[in-house]
């Protein structure tokens with residue numbers, strides 16, 4: 389299973405091609421669009437999120453509601469492209485730098501300067517158009533398809549915001565269905581209403597000060613069998629693949645599985661999850677501190693992944709940078725930007741994690757049709773049962 393995306397933030401559309409999906413997977417288009425629209429929500433986001441109501445159009449690989457086994461091609465239109473047609477024209481266009489919205493002032497914390505130097509662009513717009521997190525809409529679309537494959541095997545995916553700046557959400561131990569329902573009703577994807585209010589007020593304050601703020605988000609995946617991923621080769625370790633995928637999300641600066649960095653402070657007896665057995669359940673663990681992984685493989689407990697997002701780099705509050713034309717210092721002033729995209733990042737995290745798990749799922753149970761995968765899956769479950 390693999391995908392590629394293309395498209396610019398102010399171009400006509402984002403395009404994604406998914407290859408390796410089995411045939412006969414029924415796709416719920418509403419659910420797909422629901423995931424895209426979840427990414428656009430969240431307290432602290434700016435005007436663009438109101439212009440855009442993302443929907444995915446499927447332009448290949450699906451017929452009469454189900455996959456055919458051919459590559460699935462997806463398109464997510466950029467609704468405000470009409471305002472950018474000229475600026476983003478693929479043909480050479482006459483006009484001033486201003487008309488072309490040329491960018492010569494790199495933002496600290498963004499890809500602008502490194503990308504400009506690396507690709508030898510004197511217009512940094514060529515960099516920012518692709519490095520923008522708009523691309524995560526295409527990744528969410530791919531993840532949303534992967535999620536539907538997993539759902540066909542009873543796998544559930546949830547996400548919650550753990551921290552925004554100084555405000556931390558209290559821990560909860562809710563059943564996954566309730567967690568999904570309650571976070572969906574929250575403007576900042578938390579369960580606790582008091583925390584929600586505090587986070588909203590905090591984001592308002594950050595925005596007023598012309599600043600931005602990041603946070604920590606968590607994804608939980610339940611219903612996975614023991615043994616996805618493998619210890620036999622480093623690139624087959626599923627926890628490693630998930631960590632890499634999480635780090636590839638724009639602005640993510642760290643990742644944890646289970647208690648993560650806490651494990652460095654505790655003793656072995658306080659960390660490892662004791663092994664239990666019951667005839668009706670098979671092997672299970674008394675706790676889940678290791679977040680569902682040992683040896684790069686799932687251990688049957690819920691997978692718990694956290695990622696930390698840095699504050700958004702585009703700031704109203706000017707930061708020092710250097711003009712690439714004059715080499716003179718300047719302090720950047722921006723027209724508009726989000727103050728906080730942590731709730732949206734939570735949705736990206738969920739879908740990126742779902743993608744990596746679906747990939748490992750197909751590596752293990754792979755077949756050309758959903759029926760073949762189901763047979764392989766059932767067969768493996770009975771093997772586990774009789775072990």
Ligand code: FMN
Nearest residue numbers: 498499519520521638639700701702726729732733
């Ligand atoms: N960066 C901005 O400058 N402005 C934004 O509005 C913005 N929105 C984002 C929304 C989401 C959901 C995510 C995940 C990131 C967003 N970012 C935004 C972060 C940048 O895309 C990111 O910092 C940049 O691509 C540089 O990559 P790096 O931070 O991973 O090094």
